Amino acid sequence: MEPSNDLEIFLVATPGLETPLHAEAVEKGFAGANILPGGVSCRGNWSEAWRANLCLRGANKVLVRIGNFPAVHLAQLDKRARKFPWSDFLRSDVPVKIEATSRKSRIYHAGAARQRVERAITETLGAPISSDAGVRVLLRIEKDICTFSIDTSGEPLHKRGHKPAVAKAPMRETMAAMFLRECGFDGTEPVLDPMCGSGTFIIEAAEIAAGIYPGRSRQFAFEDLRRFDAQAWDAMRQDEGQQDTAPQFYGSDRNAGAIDAATTNADRGGVAASTRFQCRSVSDIKPPAGPAGIVITNPPYGARIGDEKRLRSLYGSFGKVLMSRFSGWRVGIVTSNQSLARATRLPFLPNGPVVDHGGTKVRLYKTNPLP
Template sequence: MTKNRHFEIFLATSPGLEDMLCAEVKLKGFRQPKVVPGGVTMRGGWPEVWRANLWVRGASRVLARVAQFRAEYLNQLELRSKEIPWSELLKPDVPFQVEVSCSSSRIYHSGAAAERISKAITETLGAPNSETAPVIVRARIENNFCTLSLDTSGDLLHRRGHKEAVNRAPMRETMASLFLRKCGYTGQEPVLDPMCGSGTFVIEAAEIAARLNPGRSRQFAFERFATFDSAAWEQMREVKSQRTPEFHFYGSDRDAGAIAMSKANAERADVTAYTTFSQATVSDITPPAGPPGLVILNAPYGTRLGDKKKLSALYRALGTRLLEHFKGWRVGIITTEKSLAHASGLPFLPTSAPIPHGGLKVFLFQTDVLK
């Protein structure tokens, strides 16, 4: 895996959102992406890895596939791991760690497998192993077949680097961007979130419209690799396709603290000029001046029966307000409960499979244009 060699690159996402991620990857100009369980694969070199981390909004992490081989025994795993040219990939003075998952294989003890791979890397490269190292080698052993990857992202990619304040049960930016895409959003219409929390949907929508790279404010694990070219990377980061959005993006929330958080996050993301946040209940929201667009929200779920009964009234109030005042707009509501969504009285299209989110499974309920 030298600087010019092409290899398999895996972009991870939540199960159920793979098609949306693949559509984004194609739109960003990457060649021949393929949907696989849990993400998208494509082929490319290190520049494609850097661009994927910098450009792609929906991926939670980007993995560079180092090697794939059969391994039924720990000794075999260690020997095959020693055959990999680690000196071309990692630096001897940068600590690393190994994380392993095992499934349906003779090698079933992930800790023992991690020890063997770590030993192989240390003996061939000389780099120290550390449980807190920012460089992670990931191994997946499934059906006696081992796939070794370098985690090129480091921190998960929803950590854009310009959002500090979050509220309870926040929607991850990566997932929010794919839900926006699933609702047909392309940056060419206004967006309103009437339960905006820390502003995730509004800020993502504004960034998409302004063509701001999601990874522009952060660092990545690949910057510590032996394959890293700092001059080429800086040149890539400096290329901007930023534009001034034609539309505005709105968030409201009944909580004053949420509005303060949203405004602070929007300022750090440099989208204050395109966003407006105001304190309001769902019964008080009004459509902004201008053309209709998309209303999208991560509604409260309620995990206990009492919560659901109280929340039904909230969903009914939201639905009534939207039906009466937001004709011409589309609606997307993310929630765990079909009964709560239908309590809104909104004319939802058929729903797709649930998406894992924060230990729960959520559905995206969408409408066509409200009439």
């Protein structure tokens, strides 16, 4: 068993965005951060797991490994699961959900393994098992080693807790934050999204600039674990470094409903003062007064909304507007369709990695400052 002050913490990434999540974890001071398949591993105590949930913008989940043992058949798993120190981590009065996977192991039936662990927890700890419990224990059996982890997040972390209004085909907040990072955004320059939908890119940029925590408005599964310290957690949440920022984050969309949603979301997120949303078409956008910054957007790309011929015209006119009016600005376009990206005729840098956006494979196409 690992001591509680040196736990393995696994930050689950959106597939394709492991590298910017690793950069964020290093920047935020998480010890021993390493890229692994599916995310980033780091080490720390329980409060570091809380901090990861509170302050990391790119993680989808924060898992904590609580122990492992070998087992080659179900009877052995049953015996060892009953000896496992569940009471160090779980509360007897809080329902638990168990999920199991198995690969390259003699215990090959994940469902039977899950049932053994459920029975061990109910009979040794007394905690009820529920399929909709907020606390999830994950059993991974790989090469006959059974590893237990706890999902400390609960709801996925893109659900920030302060964004009620969502537009069509929304960009997840975790992805938006990582794409901003990939474009070199550090909070000090203006950002404009001319097809902003419900405002995700603009609100994330404003929050980054203000230094406010993405997890400030919501609850987490770790609040129902044995080792949770409400007083220490309250102190951590109060430690937020909020800065005043002038309006420098601009969103526009031709859909008035999207602009209403974005305005509501910015207000709920506490960044209304530094954001501006307007109803206008792409052909009408102009750079705001002041220094150049980043134009970043997730335009429709035909996978869900719109027709490709019409979209090719939209992308083409968008590229012309950027080249004629946005000298010195960098551009980031998230799309699943390379031919649509090329229709902008923008001088894109070499392609970045493929990213899984809810089952659709997308890429970030980005430029250096435009001439």
